[in-house]
Every structure is written in structure tokens, then in C-alpha cells.
Amino acid sequence: xxxxxxxxxxxxxxxxxxxxxxxxxxxxxxxxxxxxxxxxxxxxxxxxxxxxxxxxxxxxxxxxxxxxxxxxxxxxxxxxxxxxxxxxxxxxxxxxxxxxxxxxxxxxxxxxxxxxxxxxxxxxxxxxxxxxxxxxxxxxxxxxxxxxxxxxxxxxxxxxxxxxxxxxxxxxxxxxxxxxxxxxxxxxxxxxxxxxxxxxxxxxxxxxxxxxxxxxxxxxxxxxxxxxxxxxxxxxxxxxxxxxxxxxxxxxxxxxxxxxxxxxxxxxxxxxxxxxxxxxxxxxxxxxxxxxxxxxxxxxxxxxxxxxxxxxxxxxxxxxxxxxxxxxxxxxxxxxxxxxxxxxxxxxxxxxxxxxxxxxxxxxxxxxxxxxxxxxxxxxxxxxxxxxxxxxxxxxxxxxxxxxxxxxxxxxxxxxxxxxxxxxxxxxxxxxxxxx
RNA sequence: GUGCCCAUGGUGUAGUGGUAACACUAGAGUUUGUGGAGCUCUCGUCACCGGUUCGAAUCCGGUUGGGCACCCCA
Numbered sequence: 001x002x003x004x005x006x007x008x009x010x011x012x013x014x015x016x017x018x019x020x021x022x023x024x025x026x027x028x029x030x031x032x033x034x035x036x037x038x039x040x041x042x043x044x045x046x047x048x049x050x051x052x053x054x055x056x057x058x059x060x061x062x063x064x065x066x067x068x069x070x071x072x073x074x075x076x077x078x079x080x081x082x083x084x085x086x087x088x089x090x091x092x093x094x095x096x097x098x099x100x101x102x103x104x105x106x107x108x109x110x111x112x113x114x115x116x117x118x119x120x121x122x123x124x125x126x127x128x129x130x131x132x133x134x135x136x137x138x139x140x141x142x143x144x145x146x147x148x149x150x151x152x153x154x155x156x157x158x159x160x161x162x163x164x165x166x167x168x169x170x171x172x173x174x175x176x177x178x179x180x181x182x183x184x185x186x187x188x189x190x191x192x193x194x195x196x197x198x199x200x201x202x203x204x205x206x207x208x209x210x211x212x213x214x215x216x217x218x219x220x221x222x223x224x225x226x227x228x229x230x231x232x233x234x235x236x237x238x239x240x241x242x243x244x245x246x247x248x249x250x251x252x253x254x255x256x257x258x259x260x261x262x263x264x265x266x267x268x269x270x271x272x273x274x275x276x277x278x279x280x281x282x283x284x285x286x287x288x289x290x291x292x293x294x295x296x297x298x299x300x301x302x303x304x305x306x307x308x309x310x311x312x313x314x315x316x317x318x319x320x321x322x323x324x325x326x327x328x329x330x331x332x333x334x335x336x337x338x339x340x341x342x343x344x345x346x347x348x349x350x351x352x353x354x355x356x357x358x359x360x361x362x363x364x365x366x367x368x369x370x371x372x373x374x375x376x377x378x379x380x381x382x383x384x385x386x387x388x389x390x391x392x393x394x395x396x397x398x399x400x401x402x403x404x405x406x407x408x409x410x411x412x413x414x415x416x417x418x419x420x421x422x423x424x425x426x427x428x429x430x431x432x433x434x435x436x
Numbered sequence: 437g438u439g440c441c442c443a444u445g446g447u448g449u450a451g452u453g454g455u456a457a458c459a460c461u462a463g464a465g466u467u468u469g470u471g472g473a474g475c476u477c478u479c480g481u482c483a484c485c486g487g488u489u490c491g492a493a494u495c496c497g498g499u500u501g502g503g504c505a506c507c508c509c510a
Contacts, residue, residue: 022483022484022500022501023501025500025501025502026501076508077507077508077509078508078509081437081508082508082509099510128510130508130509130510132437132507132508132509133437133438133507134501134502134503135502135503135504135505136502136503136504137509137510138508138509138510139510142510143510144510145510146510212506212507215507223508276509277508277509278509287510295509295510296509296510297510298510299509299510321510322510323509323510324510325510326510327510349470349471351468351469351470352469380468381468382468382469382470382471383468383469383470383471384471385470385471386470386471386472387471387472388471389471390471390472391471391472397470397471399469399470401469401470402469403469411469411470413470413471415471415472418470418471420470
């Protein structure tokens with residue numbers, strides 16, 4: 001009994017000393033075994049982006065808090081409850097970026113990108129951070145790929161071009177059955193009118209709304225149209241339609257976008273209930289889904305007011321972002337093949353210390369001659385090395401023992417047939433090239 | 437942020453109060469100049485901390501992490 005308290009304190013100390021760490025909630029390690037997928041996505045996006053003449057841009061991972069407060073809106077979920085504040089110098093001055101468009105608009109203004117040929121077509125890739133409760137397809141640190149077309153004329157052809165590039169990227173990743181949903185959420189002129197009509201309508205029926213929608217009535221009326229509650233869905237039917245409320249400018253812009261999509265033979269569905277949660281969107285909005293996965297793989301839209309919201313001169317812009325983790329999730333789910341890293345076809349095996357010393361040089365000589373080789377300098381046992389050569393699916397083993405060192409030769413062994421022959425080191429590269 | 441479910445070696449699972457079992461993977465060895473098989477061994481203080489109990493992977497509480505729904509979003 002007397003030992004019990006002692007034991008408890010000991011345990012505590014032990015626990016302290018042994019405490020291990022976990023990655024922060026909603027943030028994951030991307031391990032070597034997952035790299036094939038990541039590289040596939042990165043490679044394809046780079047190819048598509050460059051082929052469609054988008055220039056790469058990278059911005060810092062942190063930005064001034066106000067950049068997002070002003071562009072996304074103080075009432076947006078992202079700003080009001082999902083940002084990571086970075087404490088530095090005793091002040092919460094910066095936040096980890098929750099999205100990519102506002103920082104790029106900032107960079108455009110700050111670096112005078114309006115002085116180069118317009119519009120500027122940009123693409124980016126990087127981590128975004130949102131303090132949400134994580135679940136599948138939703139992380140606190142996640143990666144987005146995005147396209148932006150900024151500056152120039154407010155031309156619907158750019159909306160179509162953004163949608164096209166996004167669509168092509170997903171196609172390039174071998175996604176089938178993509179569903180493109182488009183909508184227009186109007187502009188400064190027509191959106192308030194619609195909002196008022198919508199509010200008038202729903203206020204009349206407020207009693208029939210679900211609890212959430214009663215709140216939405218105050219915070220985000222456009223979201224009323226998105227509710228899945230049966231009673232709200234029923235009300236939706238007779239609700240005023242956004243499409244009917246668009247002003248002539250927005251309406252013709254949207255029509256043109258659709259015409260371009262038709263021209264490109266990109267099939268789409270009009271989703272009058274599609275709205276986006278960020279303040280800077282206007283006119284065209286869209287999302288892309290793939291069947292069997294409920295979350296949008298990509299989304300975007302036009303943001304003609306963004307630049308003035310953050311202190312620039314009025315500049316048109318349109319963009320899209322794709323969720324990399326979501327894309328990879330679906331690739332795995334649909335068993336979309338990704339190229340595995342190429343396995344070296346030659347494995348260098350050594351026997352003894354002297355040979356080991358020479359082996360390093362031989363391996364390097366092969367690499368200089370652009371022959372991919374593998375070795376295992378950690379295992380001196382010949383048998384072990386042969387096992388590894390076999391497991392690594394090498395086709396040839398290059399065997400170097402004491403005898404070979406003295407003779408300045410190596411044994412080339414064909415691992416499939418088991419045939420082997422001794423060749424002079426001087427002819428080694430030539431002999432291997434002949435066989436490979 | 438709210439509600440519900442979950443947590444055992446690298447992976448996938450068994451074990452529901454009595455000193456942690458199996459498969460695969462990985463590592464070591466099977467007597468040191470030749471691989472693919474076989475065999476032997478090793479890898480977990482059962483996420484963490486605390487409580488109940490003679491005794492906890494198992495019951496209870498908290499923490500952390502994971503998942504689902506809502507909210508919202510990529």
C-alpha cells in the first residue's frame with residue numbers, strides 16, 4: 001500500500017517522458033505510398049494549365065486578416081469561424097489562407113500585373129486552412145489547385161474558358177461521368193432585388209420553415225433554396241427564381257456563357273439553387289461533381305467586385321478551384337490507375353569490404369551513364385542483397401566480389417534465366433546497354 | 437460549433453474482467469560467392485491520462501485523434 005502513491009507519480013513521469021505526438025486535427029501526412037497519386041494530379045494539372053496558357057503563381061501561406069474579411073465577407077462561415085490566426089509579435093496579425101483567390105488578387109494589385117498583357121491567366125496549387133470539424137473529404141489543411149483569369153474585358157468567354165480548363169483537368173485525370181452545374185447569382189444591381197423578392201416570399205411562409213432556415217432568413221437568404229428539409233423543399237417550388245430576376249446585363253452574360261459551353265460540347269445542368277458562400281462571387285457560378293461522390297470536386301465563378309473590395313481598381317475576374325484530396329479520394333475509389341515509380345532494372349551486389357568500396361563507384365558510373373540502378377549498402381550479406389534484387393524486380397544483378405575487383409571485371413547475371421557472364425569493368429556499361 | 441459511432445503491432449483483424457491471438461508486411465537468422473520456397477526468431481507497455489476492481493484491451497470519466505449527419509465547403 002505504501003508504494004501506491006510512489007507508483008502513480010512514477011507513471012506520470014514516465015507518461016510525460018513517453019508522450020508521443022499526433023498530427024494536428026484534420027491535418028495529414030502525405031506518405032511515400034500516396035505520392036503516386038499526388039504526382040499524377042500535379043503533373044496533369046501542370047500540363048493542362050501550361051497547355052491552356054496559364055502562368056504559375058505562388059503566394060504566401062499567410063495573409064493579412066483583413067484581406068479575407070473584406071473579400072469573403074465578415075458573415076461568411078469561413079471568416080466568422082474557420083480561420084487559423086497566426087500569433088506573432090504578440091498580435092494576431094495574420095491568418096493562414098483559407099482560399100486562394102483573394103491572395104492572388106492581392107498579388108495582382110500589389111505587383112501591378114495589370115501592366116502586362118490582359119487578361120492574366122494564372123494557376124496555382126497549395127495548402128489552404130479552415131478550422132472545421134474534419135470528415136472524409138474535408139480537412140483543416142487541404143490542397144487546392146486553381147485557375148484564375150484576371151483583368152481585361154468582362155467577357156463571358158473567360159467564364160467558359162475557366163470551366164473548360166477545369167473540366168479538361170478532371171478529364172485528363174481519367175474521371176468519367178462528370179456533372180457540371182452552373183448558375184448565375186446576379187450582380188449588385190439585380191441580386192438585391194431578388195433577395196428582397198425571396199425574403200418577401202419566405203417571410204410569408206416563415207412558420208413552415210425548418211429551424212435552420214429561419215436562421216438563414218436572416219443570415220443568408222440565398223441558402224434557403226438549398227435546404228433539404230421536406231417542408232422547405234416544398235416551399236422552394238413556388239419561390240421566386242433567380243434566373244427570372246437577373247438584370248439584362250447578367251442575363252445576357254449568362255446566356256453567352258451557356259452558348260460557349262454548348263459550342264464546346266460541354267454538357268451542363270442548370271442548377272438555380274447553386275449559390276456560393278463567399279461574398280466576392282457575382283454572375284456565373286459553377287461546381288463539378290462526379291457520380292458516387294457527394295462533395296464537389298471543383299467549384300468557382302466570377303468575382304467582378306473582388307478587386308475593389310480589397311482596395312484595387314475595378315477589375316473583372318473569374319476562377320475555379322479543385323480539391324486535391326477529394327480528387328485523390330475519388331481516384332482511389334474508382335481505382336483510377338496511377339503510374340508507379342519506375343523500378344531500376346539493374347541491382348548492384350557486392351561481396352566483402354573491398355568490393356563494397358568499389359561498388360559505390362560502379363553504381364555511380366552506371367548512373368552517370370544514365371542507367372537506373374539500385375543497391376543496398378546496408379546489407380552486406382550476399383544472400384540478402386540477392387533477395388532484395390529479386391523483390392525489387394530487377395532484371396540484372398551486377399555482382400562484384402574480391403575476385404572481380406582484382407580482375408577488374410563484374411558479373412552480369414540475368415535474374416530471370418539465371419545465366420551469368422563475367423565482363424571487364426571497361427565494357428560493363430556497353431554490355432548492359434546492349435541488354436536493356 | 438451541435439449530435440451520434442469508433443480507437444488493439446507498419447496494415448487488416450480476434451480477443452467483452454484474469455498476465456494480448458492470427459494473417460500479411462518489415463527486420464534478424466537458417467554457419468559467411470548467388471535470389472524467388474521452407475523453417476526459427478523479433479517488432480504492441482491494447483491512442484493518452486485518471487477512476488472502479490484483488491485483477492482492466494475489456495467497465496466508468498476526461499483528453500487527443502478518426503468517422504458519419506447537420507452547418508458550411510474544395
